[in-house]
Every structure is written in C-alpha cells, then in structure tokens.
Amino acid sequence: MRLLLTLLLCCCTLAWGAGVAAQTLGTAPAVTSEFSRARLLVHAPQGVQAGQPLWLGLEIHHAPDWHTYWKNPGDSGLPTELQWRLSPGVQAGEIAWPTPRKFPLGELANYGYDGTVLLPVPLRVGPDFQGPHLDVGLTASWLVCRKECVPEEAQFQLRVPAQGSVALDGAAFESAWAAAPQMLPANGSRLSAGARQLELQLEGLPQDWRGRPLELFPETPGLIEPGAPWQQAWRDGRWTASVPLSPHRSDSPQAVPLVVALAQPPGAGPGLPGVQLTLPVDGGWPAPAAAPTGGASEALTQALAENAARALPPTPNAVPLGLWAALLGALVGGMILNLMPCVFPVLAIKVLAFAQHGDNRRAHRLGGLAYTAGVVLSFLALGGLLLGLRAAGEQLGWGFQLQNPAVVAGLAVLFTLIGLNLAGLFEFGHLLPSSVASLQAKHPTADAFLTGVLATAIASPCTAPFMGASLGLAIALPTGQALAVFAALGLGMALPYLAASGWPALARALPRPGAWMETFRQLMAFPMFATVVWLLWVLGQQSGIDGAAALLMLLVALALLAWALNRGGRVRTVLGTLSVLGLAWLLWAVGPNVTRQQDGLLHSAPTAVAGLAWEAWSPQREAELLAAGRPVFVDYTAAWCVTCQYNKRNALADAGFLQDAASRQLALLRADWTRRDAVVTEALARLGRNGVPVYVLHAPGRPPVVLSEILSVDEVRSAVQQL
16 A cells, blocks of 8 residues: 555656646647637747747647638738737747638638648847746737637746757747748839729749739738739739729838738648738829728728717616615625625524523624624725725726635635534634634624624625626715715625624524534535635636646645644644645645636637537627627626526526527627626726626617626526517
8 A cells, every 4th residue: 555655646746747847848738619729839949048049839720611810811800919928038029920821701801821820939039038947928819710700819828948959849830931921022023003903013933833823912901802803814924913902991001011822722731832022012002091990891890889889878777876776785785695605604603602692782782783893894995995996097896806816715715714613623722822712702892893804705706796786886986985885785794693683582582502503513614615616616717727626735735734733642743744744845836826827718618509609708709790780698707706607507508598599690708707807897887887797688779788687587588589
C-alpha cells in the first residue's frame, strides 16, 4: 500500500509538472466551440533575444463550411482582432495576413479563410527587455460565419523562456509565411478610377498564372462591389480587369494596396499564395458617396439607431418607478431573501437562540436591533461602494463582488467553515484562545451585529431577481435617495428577525432546549454545503475546471486542518502541523489557478430543437439580426445568479417555447455577466436595470418588451406568440 501511494503521488506530481511545463514552453490550451478551434502558437528558435526572430500566431481551425475574415472582410463581416499584453520591452507588430479567398453569397461576397489558418504576428524585442521569460497575454476576437454568423472571443496566456529554443510549431509558421502574398514592384502596372469602374493593368505577374482567372482583394474596405460581376482578361502577358466601384464608397486614397491571387473555390484547401502591390491612382477619383455611420451598411446603421431609440425611453411593460415604489419593492425583496438556502440557516439558528435566552426580553430586543443594524449598515456600505465606483467611472452593477473569482473563493471557504462547524466537525472555541472564544458569550449584541454583516454578504447576489427595477432606479437616483433604497432592502431582510425579537410569545412557543437543537444545527450544515457546491460551479465558469479543482483541494486541506486542530494531544500537534504545511504547499502550487481567468470562455449552446441555438450577445449581433428583420430574445444572465440558472433550466428550456422561437425565426442571444463586462452593464442601464436576470424581447419596428425576472413558461410563450 505504501508503494502504491508513493507511485500515485509521483504520477500526480508529474502530471501537474507537465501542465506547468507546457505553458512555460510556449503552448496554451486550445479554445474549442461548435464552429472553430483556436490555439496560440509561438515560434522563438533563438529564445527571446534582441534582434532575433520571434513570432506569435493565432491558429483557427474552422468547422466544415464555416469561415473567418481577412483585414478587408468584403461585403460584410469583421476582421479578426488581436489585443496583446506583453512584458515590458517587447512590442507586437501587425498581422502578416495570409492570402485570402473569396466566399460568394448570392449577390454578395466576403474575403477570408476556411479550413485551418495561422495569423502570424512578429514581435520586436528591445534592448530594455529583461527577465528570464516573456509573459504573453492575448484577447482574440473573431466572427465565424456560414450563412449565419457567431462572434467568438478567447483569452490566452503563456510564458516563453528567454533562453533556449521554442520551435515546436515551426512547420505551421513556415506554411503561413509561404501562404502570405509576395511583394511585387508596381513597374508598368496602372490603376485608374472611372465613374463606375476601377480599371487595372498589371505587369510582371507569375508566368504560370497567364491565361488563368484571378481574384482581386483590395486592402481598403468599401472601394469595390466584391460580389458584383466583373471583367478580366490576359493580353500579351498583361492582366487587365474592370471592377465595379461601390456606390457607397467614401474613401479616395491616393494609392491602393491590393492582393491578387489565383481564383480558388471555397473548400479547395489552403489558399494559394498571391502577390501584393500598391498602385497610385491615375487621374484621381469620382466624387465619393456620403460616408455611412461607423462604416456600417445602411440597414445596419438604421437598425442601430432604431435600437438605441427604442432602448432609451421607458417601455410600455416597464412602468417608471417612483421613489416610494422603489422603497416598497426593496423592503419586500429583502424579506424574501431570508428564504435563500444560504441565508435561512443563519436566520433559523438565530431565532432558535431565543430558546436559550428564555423570557429574557431585553436580550431578545437588543439582539434584534443589533442584527438589524448589522444588515442595514452592511447594505449601505455595499451600496455606497457601488455608487462610489460608478462615480469614478467603473461600469459596475449590483452583484459586482461575485464577478471576482477571489471573492467567490473566499465565500466558499467561509461557507465551508460554517458548514463544518454546524456539522460538529470542530468548534471555534477549540481553535481560538479562550479569551477570544468567550467573546461571543460575553458580547451577544456584537455577535448579533456580525451575524447581520455575514447574512448581507451571502445574500447580496440574490437580490436582483426580486427587486431588479428598484435597484436599477436606485443607481440613477441622487446619492441620498439611492442609499435609502439600499437601507430599505437591508431593513426588509432584517425585519423577520426584528419582529421575532420583539414578540415575547415566540420564545414561549419554541420547544425547550434539548438534544433536538443539536440535530437541527447539524441539519442546517447541508444548505451551507449546497451553497459551496454552487460557488464551486460559479468559480468553474470564471476560472475553468482547474480553478474549481484547485479550490476543492484547498477546501479539503482546510477541513483536515480544522479537524486536526479540534483534536487534542499529539494528534493536534503532528496532524495540525502537517495540515498547515500541506495547505501552504497547495496555495503555492495550485492556488493561482483559483483567480486565473479561464482561457477562451465561449458561449454557444444548442437547444433541444434542431437548428436553434443560443448565441453570444453583442450590440452588433443584436443590430445585425434586427436589420435582417429577425426578432431577438436576449437573456442577461450570470453563473452566480441562482434565479438565472433556474429560469435557464425551466422556462427557457421548455419545448413549447423553443418550438415557438424556431417557427418565428426568433434569434436567442445570451449576454453573460459572470465576469465584469462594461458593454453588458451599459446595456442593462439602458433598460433601466442594474442586475440580472433580465429578459428582453426585441422585434423590428417595436419597442423592447422586458419580461419578469422570475419567468414562467406561459409569460415567455405569450410574449413570443405575439410576434
């Protein structure tokens, strides 16, 4: 058995070391969705040294029939964007775009890539770079399309050693460089712009291209009509082309950079390398058309304007709240919070404490007032912090504390300790000095106050389902009125305990103290453990499976430490010391995984109805769908929102609702607020909300309909059937 345990420990150590080494040697986990698979690659054959070649690259493997876009996407689409975070002294250059391919779609055409493409980026290492390694962070965003489009985003992190060679993916970079267009001198080539056509005469093209059809890819968007018919011909080794100008052209560049390549149909494999040249425009340009807003199409621009106009005023289904209505909503919502599984055990045990005090009315009243003060002051402090951060420019909403993995992990540790204490695994009196352990008995009023603080901390993320409109209004009110709403919320939460403390008949109605109280106390540990499971799931959404597993290991070690310290004699000394050392080693070895943001969190989930799937929300995607005449349902959600998850698994998973959505071509978008997202926060503010869940139904030409926070199947189906 000892040999088996030793081998198991060695295997675990090697597996963990291999994972660390993988990131250190310049690889990062791949990000996979239904439509694409992305990897961050490194090519540093001479390490990270000034003057030596160093390349990074995003490799995208597309699902069959799907594609992403070139720097000029054509009639529609968006180019892939890379935002780098590099160690000081290192700068990233521009993407060395491979030769694209044309993707016809009816009368339109796009430029981009299918199959597998690597977008290489050169890095310049300056003489001021210092350190044993290069830290690389990348936020990559791309639009992957077939007939429909899905925006995707991924986060990558890796570490490249400064000394040594990292060239495992050298073949992929060699292929990408070979696919890049080769520079061609403009000698003898000409370009001119007529009233409706762009005329080209190109000299010096490769010999084996002669007589074969070519494709033209201007690097400047909006100059030509990519999908319109055009003419090309070969004459005496010279290639000529006449391409229709775009009627919406707004640019008149003095020179046009362009890429020319052999024509190749989609799905024919990697793009053939082309040539790149920049030609001056002979004779100038005709007068350009008026520039559309933001470079978007007319339909998209109109949809954006209409969507903004619809979102700003109050909607018919969302009657503006007055201050008194907001205060009443906060009071009632606070009372409901006491039924939450993580709050109820705290309240129940405090009420049962009346049995211990018997008819001591003064102790009851003081405890109730202290608990109320702790709750109200905590809500005021949390609300004041939120208002202060928003005034400083932060895009935050209610529940912002749970968007931080460290806060989620801290709450999981707290609930685990409370659950273990309720279950009888240890007593705080055995862990703390007697002078500290006796403070609870000596100062019951302070104990009640701190219990109110604890209850607020664990209840705050559950407020939005019951009072989303009140909180949304509070954020927009003057500071004094906004704090009054938060105080009403705290008063509502404390009101049941406050009323019980002032009702003498309650203490007489409770059973006499006895063994049943210990049984009840142990029973209350299980809602706490259930809350820990939920927090672990939330952390898994933020930090990935590695973060959740790391926290789970830390919780097990913490439980062992609490149990060991609760023992006596040598068991406490030996096991307690080993537990402390083990916990410290785990904090060093796997602790960083807890707060590390998960790489490549993508949101695309199929439903039970074929062809219908939830897509990631963005303002652009919402506007594109509305411009195309499709209604849109937006689910503003977060992993830490219990009501969001309940609605997701019930009303939003109902077969009838999904069938209604499919028959009406309703697009389903999911706006994930699990992490801080300023764009989602701004969208919620436009709807008069400041927390999740929020459910909104958009239809072209109609104002948005905001549904209830706690959805019913009948409500959501009725709203969809009215489209």
